[in-house]
Amino acid sequence: MKKLTFLVAVLSLIVVACGGGEAADTTVPAPETTAAPETTTPATTAAPETTTAETTTPGEGAGADECAVENLPLKTPGQLTVATGEPAFEPWVVDDDPANGQGFESAVVYAMAEKMGFSRDQVVWTRTGFDEAIAPGPKDFDVNVQQYSITEERDEVVDFSAPYYVTQQALVAYSESEIVNATSLQDLKQYALGAQIGTTSLDYIEEVIQPDTPPAVFDTNVDAKSALDAGQIDAIVFDLPTAYYIVAVEMPEANIVGALPASEEQADKFGMLMENDSPLKPCVDRALEELRAEGTLDALAEEWLTQEADIPVLSQ
Amino acid sequence: MTWPSAPSAFKHRRDPETGSRRRAREEGARGALIAFISTVVFFGAALWAILTSEAWPQVQRQFFNPQAFVESWPAVLSGFWLDVRMFLGAEVLILVFALLVAMARSLRGPAFFPIRTLAVVFIDFVRGIPLILLILILGFGVPALDLAGMPRSPMFWGIAALVISYSAYTAEVYRAGIDSVPESQRMSARSLGLTQMQTLRYVLIPQAVRNVIPALLNGFVSLQKDVSLIFVLGVREGVREAQIFTARTFNYTSYIVAAILFLIVSIPVARFTDWYTERDRRRRQAISA
Numbered sequence: 182m183k184k185l186t187f188l189v190a191v192l193s194l195i196v197v198a199c200g201g202g203e204a205a206d207t208t209v210p211a212p213e214t215t216a217a218p219e220t221t222t223p224a225t226t227a228a229p230e231t232t233t234a235e236t237t238t239p240g241e242g243a244g245a246d247e248c249a250v251e252n253l254p255l256k257t258p259g260q261l262t263v264a265t266g267e268p269a270f271e272p273w274v275v276d277d278d279p280a281n282g283q284g285f286e287s288a289v290v291y292a293m294a295e296k297m298g299f300s301r302d303q304v305v306w307t308r309t310g311f312d313e314a315i316a317p318g319p320k321d322f323d324v325n326v327q328q329y330s331i332t333e334e335r336d337e338v339v340d341f342s343a344p345y346y347v348t349q350q351a352l353v354a355y356s357e358s359e360i361v362n363a364t365s366l367q368d369l370k371q372y373a374l375g376a377q378i379g380t381t382s383l384d385y386i387e388e389v390i391q392p393d394t395p396p397a398v399f400d401t402n403v404d405a406k407s408a409l410d411a412g413q414i415d416a417i418v419f420d421l422p423t424a425y426y427i428v429a430v431e432m433p434e435a436n437i438v439g440a441l442p443a444s445e446e447q448a449d450k451f452g453m454l455m456e457n458d459s460p461l462k463p464c465v466d467r468a469l470e471e472l473r474a475e476g477t478l479d480a481l482a483e484e485w486l487t488q489e490a491d492i493p494v495l496s497q
Numbered sequence: 498m499t500w501p502s503a504p505s506a507f508k509h510r511r512d513p514e515t516g517s518r519r520r521a522r523e524e525g526a527r528g529a530l531i532a533f534i535s536t537v538v539f540f541g542a543a544l545w546a547i548l549t550s551e552a553w554p555q556v557q558r559q560f561f562n563p564q565a566f567v568e569s570w571p572a573v574l575s576g577f578w579l580d581v582r583m584f585l586g587a588e589v590l591i592l593v594f595a596l597l598v599a600m601a602r603s604l605r606g607p608a609f610f611p612i613r614t615l616a617v618v619f620i621d622f623v624r625g626i627p628l629i630l631l632i633l634i635l636g637f638g639v640p641a642l643d644l645a646g647m648p649r650s651p652m653f654w655g656i657a658a659l660v661i662s663y664s665a666y667t668a669e670v671y672r673a674g675i676d677s678v679p680e681s682q683r684m685s686a687r688s689l690g691l692t693q694m695q696t697l698r699y700v701l702i703p704q705a706v707r708n709v710i711p712a713l714l715n716g717f718v719s720l721q722k723d724v725s726l727i728f729v730l731g732v733r734e735g736v737r738e739a740q741i742f743t744a745r746t747f748n749y750t751s752y753i754v755a756a757i758l759f760l761i762v763s764i765p766v767a768r769f770t771d772w773y774t775e776r777d778r779r780r781r782q783a784i785s786a
Contacts, residue, residue: 315747317555334746338559375731379744397651397731398741404637408731411640412649457555 248464250298255461256323260303261294264322267308270402272426272485273328279306285422285485286326289345292477296468311379314454315339323461325454328420330381340459341452343466345478348449350385351424351492352438354416355409361438365496366390373397375405375414381449382418385441406432420449425487439495562750569742569751577735577758583652584724587659588717595664599671600697616668623665629726632658636730655727663720670712674705707777714770718763735759 246252256262265286268277275283282291282301294304307322314325315338324342331341352369354360360372369390375397376383386396397414399405405417406427419427421440428435443449453469455462472478547553601609602616623631635658640649648654678701686696706713728737735755742751 311744315743316749317559318552332745334748338555338747378737378741383741384745395733398728398733398737399731400729404729404731407637407641408651411637411651412643413640413651413731 248297248467250303253297253461253464256321257305260305261297261299262305262307262321262323263290263294264307264309264314264320264325264327266327267310269308269327270423271430272422272487280304283485285346285481286328288481288485289472289478290324290326292472292481293345293465293468296471297464320456323455324465328451329454331450331452339457340455340462342455342462343469343473344450344452345469345472346422346451346482348421348451349443350382350418350441350449351421352416352418352441352495353424353428353432353435354438355434356436358415360415361436363438363495364493366441369416369495372415373413374416374418375399375408376418377402377405380420382420385443385447386418389441389443389447402427409435422486429487437492439493442494442497559747560749560753562748565742565746565748565750566754569739569754572738572742573735573751573754573758576733576738577755579732580721580724580734580736581762583656583659583727583734584717584721587656587663587724588720590656590660591663591667591716591720592713594660595667596671596702598664598668599675600702602668602672603675603697603701604693606693620665620668623662624669626662628658628662628723629729631662632726633729634658635661636727651730652727652732655730655732656724659720659724659727663716663723667713667716670709670716671705673712674707674709675701677708678704710777711770711774714766714773718766718770721763721766722759 250259263279265274265279269279269284269286270277271284273284273286275281275287279287279290282288291301291304294301309322309325311327314320314322314327315335317338329335329341331344335341352360352363352374360369363369363372366389370392372392373394373396374386374390374392376386376399378398378400383396383398386392396418397405397408399408402417402419402423405414408414409417409432416438418441424437428437453465455465469478598616598619601612602620604613632655636651636654639647639654640651675697682700682704683696686700687693691699725734725736728734728740733741735758739751739755743749
């Protein structure tokens with residue numbers, strides 16, 4: 182009897198938790214309205230007009246004042262808290278030290294912070310794991326930068342900035358492997374491929390290449406390389422800048438077999454991650470947009486990422 | 498991985514007096530009612546606290562999303578089926594291998610010193626290494642040696658690591674069982690002319706195994722979950738499939754799917770262990786009475 186009542190109670194708990202999705206979904210916009218007063222209070226003291234502008238268009242057209250450092254809804258007032266991976270990998274961050282301003286992502290963050298009106302010292306770095314960054318609840322960073330690919334599904338639970346880099350995928354294998362002779366995606370089907378979890382590279386293998394055996398999935402690119410060394414997989418798919426870095430520095434005996442063809446929608450767009458409905462997004466977007474328009478993003482990519490044009494692109 | 502070997506069995510109390518049986522039944526009914534009300538109130542309050550919290554809609558969307566549940570189910574299920582096959586196969590190997598190690602450790606006499614030492618060194622060494630490291634070292638390290646004829650499969654080496662690690666623990670469970678058999682049994686068997694091996698095989702081990710079956714089942718439940726650690730080698734078992742879904746969609750519902758699947762398998766084993774322990778205890782009482 183006791184066991185039965187307990188079971189009934191537990192089952193009803195699960196049912197209530199899983200079901201009633203629609204009833205709860207309607208309450209989702211609630212945080213938005215509760216978050217709004219916070220951002221408007223400082224603005225009203227500065228300029229009354231901006232409050233009306235903000236309530237009507239939360240997504241775009243951020244006014245000059247509300248993006249001023251003192252008005253930004255920051256985690257810690259007066260500083261931009263930026264999260265990256267633990268550890269952070271080259272060529273995105275050099276020597277696992279994002280504060281040195283070297284590496285593409287570190288450089289982009291400092292350029293963006295400058296545009297937003299922060300001094301170098303006001304940029305404070307922190308580290309998060311992948312799950313930590315995407316779990317629901319308040320975040321302890323303003324933006325999180327670690328090659329997050331923007332997708333629609335992800336955008337439902339977090340906010341992404343405008344893309345700061347757009348890339349494609351590339352296939353890396355040891356020169357003695359026969360997979361280096363492949364010229365089309367069709368040729369790749371018979372091989373054992375691997376990729377890092379949560380990457381566009383993995384999605385690309387599963388959705389576009391569709392190999393005969395499902396790809397092996399690793400926690401990090403380091404583990405994927407171990408499996409390649411152990412002969413357990415024939416090739417790894419990376420994003421192109423990572424592929425260049427890996428064959429240049431970490432695996433000199435390996436080659437880029439080729440870049441993988443992708444349509445406009447399939448292109449891998451990296452965005453900075455913010456908590457859902459982040460009031461910071463319009464200001465971050467505006468700064469990145471300015472950097473893109475004036476060519477700074479391209480210049481930084483030129484500086485930190487190898488972008489040779491002479492690798493073959495595999496045919497569809 | 499702690500294996501408490503003491504089986505927890507509780508006895509149902511019954512009123513021996515026939516005259517007060519009805520009263521006892523009424524009290525039982527009242528007790529059930531109180532239990533029911535208190536259960537509903539307790540879980541109701543907990544549920545209310547969760548569902549009315551400000552962040553609940555977001556948590557529900559990311560953890561208890563019916564659509565994501567349906568989407569992730571097929572992949573997680575097929576990965577979990579691989580888990581089931583792996584832990585069943587590994588358990589058989591562990592039970593056999595661990596018994597051999599325990600027997601080696603239980604041999605008496607100076608002549609068997611090297612074998613005993615080997616068993617002790619194996620157990621100490623393997624129990625001291627975190628399982629995840631053993632999996633990584635064997636899974637990535639051995640195939641990288643490029644030895645002829647050596648299998649490369651990550652699944653092979655992952656299961657090998659599990660079997661080695663669990664055998665060390667299970668050997669100690671067996672040994673505890675062997676030690677729990679009264680010394681007089683060993684001496685009687687020896688005085689009847691049985692050799693050491695025969696004493697182990699026909700007298701000690703049958704009694705020892707019976708004593709430690711609950712502990713062995715406990716280890717089996719532990720193995721059911723640890724088998725998923727093989728995912729670090731790139732094997733797409735249940736937990737890894739759930740992670741792939743989460744990493745792609747930022748939705749954790751697939752973890753709930755995986756948790757439910759593991760529970761479906763482990764709860765019956767836990768219930769069986771309790772049932773078996775209770776039955777065994779009753780039988781022994783019957784014998785001694």
